Amino acid sequence: MLLDIENLTTIFRTRRGVVRAVDNVSISIKKGEFVSIVGESGCGKSTLAHSVMKLIDHPGEILGGKITFDGLDLLSLSDEEMRKIRGDKIGMVFQNPMTSLDPLEKVGDQISETIMEHMNVTKKEAWQMAREMLEKVGLQPERVDSYPHQLSGGQRQRVMIAMAISLNPKLLIADEPTTALDVIVQEKIMDFLEDMKREGRAVILITHDFALAAERSDRIAVMYAGWLVEMGDAEALTNDPLHPYTKGLIQSVPDVWMDKEIKPLPGFPPDLINPPEGCRFRPRCPNASEMCMREPPEVEVDGRVVKCWLYG
């Protein structure tokens, strides 16, 4: 396993109380695997990604669990050691490229600085690498001389990806990388992520778009209210979802090719400070029963992990 997340719990201490944003979640990822983490906003999917990068700031805290990456116990590393892992071994792409790019610096400077921070190369070599990286993500190498505001949203996001892969990471985490972009640009970025996978790297895609995850990933993990509710082979999970939430989510999204009845999921995700007793999906679940007043177990059904009493 390249990445092994075991029983991870990340909380946020707010004035109103403690939010268990990621609650006892376990996921492992192999080399050359493309895994999507799917869920609504607030389900904890981004917090999970940030926890792997150890980018959880106050009032957040990784409360428990273990994250092993490439044989290293990440949670026991010092800040300095972790900084080397980020970028070097794990690259991350965030949702909003404008906030992560410096508006006053040329794209080439930003990429080459990242390279020089981690690698022993001259300024000139780093600049040349920056040009190559831009070409790799489908931009003209001359874009090194552009400032972020001279680029479109899709081009900026590709610059971010160029930066994230410039150090040749083994794992790339992309947190809603295409949410603000058009489908055409989205497709190009997704093709690129798939190339990364083919090169033997692992890719984690955080997304709310189930169809996108279904199309691109080997495995899908579905999160709801801080829990991992279902995980398994992407095709099997989409064709035959087991958890009532996965079923509801798939039924609620329109599909361009399919004649299907679109059924909205009733209700809203719960307030995580006062989550419902027992199963957190119980108030919205069409199959809820007496049993669901207790927390469901995580069970394995046909190689799939499901957290639901229907299978418990």
Next chain:
Amino acid sequence: MLRVENLKKYFPVQKSALEVLLSRRRDFIRAVDGVSFEMKRGEVLSLVGESGCGKTTTGRIIVGLERPTGGKIYFKDREISSLSEEEQRKMKKYIQMVFQDPYASLNPRMKVGEHLVESLTIHGIAGNEEAKEIAMSMLDRVGLPGEQFYNRMPYQLSGGQRQRVAIARAMILKPEFVVADEPVSMIDVSLRAAILDLLMSFKEEYNLSMLFITHDLSVARIVGDRIAVMYLGKIMEMGKTREVIHNPKHPYTAALLSSVPSFLKKERRVEIIGDIANPIDIPSGCRYHPRCPFAREKCKKEEPELVCEEHSFACHFPLEGGF
């Protein structure tokens, strides 16, 4: 119900004083560059395209938020694009808009209910007391019980709830025409279906016509009777929803369709080359030719006309065989 004829909107490009002195030419962004279509009562037309294709500008001109550079808009056979401001204000009662960003479209200092009351009193439809009653029942209707929500402030609401308020505000005037500009693109996936249901229920109830602006063809599939695909300010293809999706004629439509994520495996993929062209410098001939994998000599020189038929498309070499 609505007829748009050769609509144009050019925005002058901002330049520094020096640039203005040095160049004789004034540059324009041709956001909308000759758009024509008609809509019947009770019909939904989805206007689809990439960002920057001019779909939002088209919508804003129809509701009177922008003045067109050229062309005409007829609403129930009355020309509305050159009305005085006073007359335009009156038209707003009949033509409403739902915006994309529910965080920007509500006034942060106004209570939820006041947004609806204001809409009614401005148009002189009801006095304060009566308006409040109507607002309460409208809030109930959009799934935000008036008792609970009337006095809340926008910041206390989620994105989906805000969009419900925005829809209530537009619908409370019982409009005959609504422009919905990407109304679900900023809302969580699992809540989108419910918002679309809500919009469509008003469409049925008031028998209103709706211009539904979206970049998402899977949404267009479920809401629209017809689809119009826009590229660089022009309509490239227009026809019945199913026909356009399953039998696209224009390579751009086909490229858009093949890039939409789907639960079904893609059997056919039509490529698109590079990025969208600069709307200041629109390519010669067919404006899509630099990105079209099928472009030939003729496409560089001659601009294809949008042939007006039930399924119309502006392409010299339309695709055969559907998806």
